[in-house]
Every structure is written in structure tokens, then in C-alpha cells.
Amino acid sequence: MAPPYDVVVPEGRLFLLGDHRANSNDSRFFLSEQSGSVAATAVQARVLDNQTGLLALALTVLLGLLLTLSALVVQIASWVARQRSLPAPVPLNPDPPVDAQSV
Template identity: 70%
Template structure:
């Protein structure tokens, strides 16, 4: 399996070999920095290292679309506020100009 996200390109992270069968309804979790991850490999003696699928609260997104939309939304809010501020300054200076 290709894992381009793994730090330093080393998906094993260890020289210790392991063989695991993940029981139905459980997940075997591996950290992205395998050499420094306390993941399912370190609890192989308990439920084959797996955790119940029902205990997982979130999933890492495959892409960054959500983050991009959040940044664009925040940026549009800032630009809108700046535009409103500029319009208010222009309106105020035009109103106080000639008496």
C-alpha cells in the first residue's frame, strides 16, 4: 500500500515485524510518524491492537478542501469589513468637506 504521507517515507517505522488479523468491527490504527507513534502496534496483545470502530470520533480528510473553504470564508469576511470601513471613511470625509 502506498503511504506518501508517512514521515521520512518509512512506513514501517520499526525493524520489529508483526503479523495481525484485525477482528470484525475493529480498526488497526497507525501513526503518520511511525518511528514515534504509540499506535496499535504497541498493543498487539489486546484485541490484536485494534480499537472498536464505534469509538472513532473523526477521520482525517483526504484533501484540504474544508480548510481551504474556511480560509476563503474568513478572507472574504475580512475583505468585506475593510470595504465597509473604507466606504465609511469616504462617506465621513465627503460629509464634512465644505460646510
């Protein structure tokens, strides 16, 4: 557990904390360097508040599952149609029928 700290973050800078605070080497460990803050212009990415990306991902997965299921149904239907259109197999009879009168 990190010791308690009191920080004033200067204008134009950010105080960054890691997601797993017990194991993050974040701004709390650099308090002697500009209060542990980082210039806002140095940050290369950020988390957005809206869930648009998550919704798009969920819809993409759902569409992929739907397309996979429909392809499976079409494959099964074509296999059934092909089986029905094949002629019935003709059994091979190597011995001609024996006529009782010829014996």
C-alpha cells in the same frame, strides 16, 4: 523506529496509526491485545475524504477579508466627505486693520 510487524485485523475492528509515527503510541504498541486493533464502534471521530469543510473555511476567511476591506473603504470615504463639508476656518485677527488716514 518500530520493529516490523505482521497483523491480521479482525472484522469490525480498526488498526490505528498515529500521524507522527516515530512518536505515536498507536496500535503497533498493543499487538498482544486483539492484534492492536480497536473496535470500530469505539472510534468517536474520523477524517472525511472530501474537502468541503476546508473549502467552507477558505470562503469564510475570504468573505471576512472582503467585508473588512469594504468597511475600510466606506470609513475613508466618509472621512473625506466630512472633511469637504466642513467650512473653511476663519483666521482670527485680534488687531483691527490700521487705517493710514487716521494715523
